[in-house]
Each structure stands twice: as C-alpha cells, then as structure tokens.
Amino acid sequence: MTHKVVSIVLGGGRGTRLYPLTDQRSKPAVPIAGKYRLVDIPISNCLNSGYNKIFVLTQYNSASLNKHIKNTYNFSVFSKGFVDILAAEQTNEGDRWFEGTADAVRRTQKNLANVDYDYVLILSGDQLYQMDYEAMVNFHVNNGGEITIGTIPVTAKEAHAFGILKSNENNEIVSFVEKPSDDLLPDWTSEVPENLARQGRNYLASMGIYVFSKGVLAQLLRDNPGMDFGKEIIPEAIENNKVLSYPFDSYWTDIGTIPSFFEANISLTDNIPLFNLFGDPVFTRPRMLPPSKVSGTTLNSAILADGCIILSDKIEQSVIGIRSRIGRGTVIKRTYMMGSDYYEDLSEVVEKTSSQQPPPIGVGERCYIENAILDKNCRIGNDVRIIGGKHLLDQDFEHYTIVEGIVVVKKNAIIPNGTTIGH
Structure with missing residues (x-):
C-alpha cells in the first residue's frame, strides 16, 4: 500500500564546517560527483521511493539552490508533485532565522496545510546514501510507530558526532543521548549483527532521518518549544510516544565536513564504489x-x-x-x-x-x-x-x-x- 507522505529536506545552517565551499552557496547546493548537487541525493531518494511532494528548507546563500531546483524538478501539469524551497522569512509571527531543525519545521508548518498527507518524512540535506523510504514508512505504519528514526551502527570514534540510542527487541527506542562524551560511551553499546560488531560498529546512531505521523509531529512542535529534533524533541518524545528504530546497514555517510566531503567524492572512483551511481538514478539538472x-x-x-x-x-x-x-x-x-x-x-x-x-x-x-x-x-x-x-x-x-x-x-x-x- 502506498501511503500519503510529504517530505521535508533540511538545508542546514551556515555550513561552516564545509567552508569555503559554503562561502557563496548553501550547503544543499554544493556540487558533488562532478555533475550533481548535495540536495539531489535526498530528492532522488524521495522520487525513487515514489514520494514527489517535497519541501526544501534553507536560509543562507540560497540563490544558486533556488536556481538549481527551478531548472531541475519540473513536474507535469497533470501531476500533483512538487519540489518547493521554503526559506526563513520575515512574517507577523517573527523575523528571526531558523534556530534549529525543529524550529525550521515548526515555522514552515503552515505550508503543509494545502498538502494531502498522513506522514511526514524529515531528511538531512548533507548526506550521501541510497535508501527506499517507502520501506521505512511501511515499517513505521506496520509497527504502529508514532515516530520512526533511521539508525545505523557506528564506531566509538564516530559516536561523538551523533545521537546514540538503545532499542528493545521490538525496535522501540528506550533511551537516547546526544553526542555522548568518552566517559558515557561504555554504557551505550547495542547488539548489532556479527559482521558489524567485528568492525567495532557497536553504537546505534540516529541518521537524522525521521518519519512522523501527522498529528504527532504537530502536537510535539506545539507542546515542546525545543529548537532541535535531536537535542530536545526526540528525547522528550521517547518518554511519551512510541518511537521506533529503523535499522539501515547499507552505505551512508554524513558529508558535513571538508574531509568527509572529499573522501565521499574520491571514493566514487573505486572499482566497486560503496555509493552506486549506476543503480537507481540520481536526478539533477539536464544540461x-x-x-x-x-x-x-x-x-x-x-x-x-x-x-x-x-x-x-x-x-x-x-x-x-x-x-x-x-x-x-x-x-x-x-x-x-x-x-x-x-x-x-x-x-x-x-x-x-x-x-x-x-x-x-x-x-x-x-x-x-x-x-x-x-x-x-x-x-x-x-x-x-x-x-x-x-x-x-x-x-x-x-x-x-x-x-x-x-x-x-x-x-x-x-x-x-x-x-x-x-x-
């Protein structure tokens, strides 16, 4: 069954960790693999999953991103699909910048009013991976989730940069800590498949990919004034809502820094690269x-x-x-x-x-x-x-x-x- 889903791609803040590539453009507009932009990755995953109602949230240096999306994602007049940019704007409710991932979604919720949807898919704009979001939404629905978080096993060295969680035998998340310090790490190991354990990937990390049931997201953003999903909204939701872990074990990398961005691009030249440009299409501007x-x-x-x-x-x-x-x-x-x-x-x-x-x-x-x-x-x-x-x-x-x-x-x-x- 195909569920009614709207997708929100978070464009991120100033992207200072990707400076100087973000000096004159927003993070989602940074070129990748010679012909694409970072934003093409989550949008392509959405389209390949059958989801064509997509908002991209951004606020810094958005001119080149606007131009790219306008020239790339044009749907038939007979289609209800769209890819729209929502930038931080001055309104009667306020004139400040977005102050976090949850704040950005909260302040642009009014734009969802005219969209027919039951589930909200929230994605990051600076990750490289290929994922079937429909399978994740089906998992969310079939297991009665109110929130589902995409998770991936990482090493102790990587764990400091992520939200780390624990789940029970029913994939329900029971505890969560944001960017744990060295002294906390020993208490946050999880059972993972044997091949991943051998690689030292014993910590279950949030990928920053979320599925929310429509009413749950609206209520959380109304009742919790927190600005960030990982730091504030999710930890509280775990106490009061059914929050599921959706395990993902394929290639995924956060490319928010110059070294990770560089290695992600250079690794595409491997004989059999972990990210497959020759599988499901990655859409971009036709030139x-x-x-x-x-x-x-x-x-x-x-x-x-x-x-x-x-x-x-x-x-x-x-x-x-x-x-x-x-x-x-x-x-x-x-x-x-x-x-x-x-x-x-x-x-x-x-x-x-x-x-x-x-x-x-x-x-x-x-x-x-x-x-x-x-x-x-x-x-x-x-x-x-x-x-x-x-x-x-x-x-x-x-x-x-x-x-x-x-x-x-x-x-x-x-x-x-x-x-x-x-x-």
Whole structure:
C-alpha cells in the first residue's frame, strides 16, 4: 500500500564546517560527483521511493539552490508533485532565522496545510546514501510507530558526532543521548549483527532521518518549544510516544565536513564504489553539454563529467566536473575538480593562454595537483604545484584554504603561473 507522505529536506545552517565551499552557496547546493548537487541525493531518494511532494528548507546563500531546483524538478501539469524551497522569512509571527531543525519545521508548518498527507518524512540535506523510504514508512505504519528514526551502527570514534540510542527487541527506542562524551560511551553499546560488531560498529546512531505521523509531529512542535529534533524533541518524545528504530546497514555517510566531503567524492572512483551511481538514478539538472574530449591522457580510476576538454598527461583517482579544461603536461591525483558554470569564448581562451592575465578557466599546462578540491570557475595558471597532505597546517588565504591536509581552491579563485602550495 502506498501511503500519503510529504517530505521535508533540511538545508542546514551556515555550513561552516564545509567552508569555503559554503562561502557563496548553501550547503544543499554544493556540487558533488562532478555533475550533481548535495540536495539531489535526498530528492532522488524521495522520487525513487515514489514520494514527489517535497519541501526544501534553507536560509543562507540560497540563490544558486533556488536556481538549481527551478531548472531541475519540473513536474507535469497533470501531476500533483512538487519540489518547493521554503526559506526563513520575515512574517507577523517573527523575523528571526531558523534556530534549529525543529524550529525550521515548526515555522514552515503552515505550508503543509494545502498538502494531502498522513506522514511526514524529515531528511538531512548533507548526506550521501541510497535508501527506499517507502520501506521505512511501511515499517513505521506496520509497527504502529508514532515516530520512526533511521539508525545505523557506528564506531566509538564516530559516536561523538551523533545521537546514540538503545532499542528493545521490538525496535522501540528506550533511551537516547546526544553526542555522548568518552566517559558515557561504555554504557551505550547495542547488539548489532556479527559482521558489524567485528568492525567495532557497536553504537546505534540516529541518521537524522525521521518519519512522523501527522498529528504527532504537530502536537510535539506545539507542546515542546525545543529548537532541535535531536537535542530536545526526540528525547522528550521517547518518554511519551512510541518511537521506533529503523535499522539501515547499507552505505551512508554524513558529508558535513571538508574531509568527509572529499573522501565521499574520491571514493566514487573505486572499482566497486560503496555509493552506486549506476543503480537507481540520481536526478539533477539536464544540461545540453557535448561529450567530453580526451587527448593523450592516461586515465586511471577517474570520473569525467560532460563537456570537458582534457589534454593532461595523467588523471588518477580523481573526479573531474562539468566543462573542465585541463592543459597539456598536467598531472592530477586524488583531486575533486568541480568544473565551471560556463564556457569562455575560444578567442578568450587563446588570448588568456598566451598572456595568462588572468589564466583561462580551468587548469593550465605542466601543473601537478594532488589532494585538492578545486571549486567552480577556478583559474589555475601554468606550472602550478598544489600538493596537499597531513604535513600542512590548517590555514585560510584569499584564494585557497587548507583543511586537515586538503587544499581547497576557492570558487572563482586565480592561482598565477608558477605558484606552489604545499610541498
């Protein structure tokens, strides 16, 4: 049976942990895998699950996200489906920013009034995974849940970043702690499948994926003034409501930091990646781009998006985004190059290639780039060396940032000829 579900994707706050990628865009709009945006992941999971009534909540730097959703998710006039953005706004009830996940949903509830639904699916906008939400909703309904939380086993090292819970033999959550400290962890282990226990994944973590029965969500948000689901709403609900744990054991990663974002993208180049781009479709903006053109390049474990012109010597374990241009003699390793938003005219490219004032968009000739993220529309000149590594200290400069050894070249940055970053 198909249940009536409305989905809410939480766009997050300022996304400071993903700086500088979130300096000029909201977190859900950050490009991933060379041609998608982060927001495409939960929306695609919804559409693949048969749920096409979707709100995306955001408040910071939302212009590019608005444009992406407007150009991507257009449903037939005969369909009741939609993907709408709800941004924090000044109203008679208040003029403040969203102050947490629950506050964001509470303040946008009025937009649900004209939607026919029985269950609310609340999702995060900065996670990479593939999940059948219909199976989760069916689990919620068949087991008489009022709230169901998607859960996944994690290690002790990871547990500090999550809400950790315990459930009984009926998958009912009986206790919950948000981001436990080291001294609390020994009391929060759970029974998990043997293969996961061998990996040290003994702690049951909330994925930040929730199913609420319609009336339950409205009542909780009315009676509990808490601003955040994980910190305030869920712990109280466990005392008074039937809250279920929906176990998930496939690939899932929270990509809210630069290192996790970088590894999530680079891992897509594995022979058999944990996230399968070749299974259920990941929807995104349809672009009328030419196929990529490669000349004289050795490619090894590389992903190339559409519309690239590649003349480099070697690309290894890297993701190359749309409209990328890479010059002769260049070597790129363990790098995510996001590409560009537009093509420069050929005459401009020729002129800028000869004068290098500034360099053309893309990567120039005889460069060596490793352990880096190159944001959109970078201009990297000739003979540039960018070598990230754990030996580098975290620093922020005008055109690039170093985070845990990863060099992030900022959007629209200019890196002149002969520049060396790292050693």
